Amino acid sequence: GDKVKQSPSALSLQEGTNSALRCNFSIAATTVQWFLQNPRGSLINLFYLVPGTKENGRLKSTFNSKESYSTLHIRDAQLEDSGTYFCAADGNMGYKLTFGTGTSLLVDP
């Protein structure tokens, strides 16, 4: 089965609302990274996480290694937040990332 499962697979939000994306790991993740792939296809790194929480503007992410999950919270969604969000776990200290299959987010006006 999938080593990194993301949910939901697709999401539609109205501008100004909040949401949460989730990753569940079946590997022993030591670090997690979150990426946004924008509509042009570019992959942008949002967060690098060891167990704990980080915040950057309207985005906040938590990594709980004991319960094997990570979340990405989006507050006050804006049109430019649209794209596909990927989480990726480094599970063996070899700097190799295993990616989830992504959450496709569409923010409507």
Added chain:
Amino acid sequence: EAAVTQSPRNKVAVTGGKVTLSCNQTNNHNNMYWYRQDTGHGLRLIHYSYGAGSTEKGDIPDGYKASRPSQENFSLILELATPSQTSVYFCASGDRTVQDTQYFGPGTRLLVL
């Protein structure tokens, strides 16, 4: 200025032909990676490198070779391209000393006919 660049950005190849995808990074990162992205699979690691002269197999290395002749350059080589290798290929660089955040290039669209 873009720190990870890839060339070509688009490529059409014939089955059985040789394809070389190139990646250059100016981040001075030790680690470099090649991924492919296909619908329904997210990104999957093909090969990676810890530094000049080193290459390691990723999760899906079959049908691919890699070459890291210098800190800045990392190539992915398809000796005998097949239609199943039609995909979007991404290169990334990272350095454990700065938490190994990975920085991606813009991607190469490869179509094998």
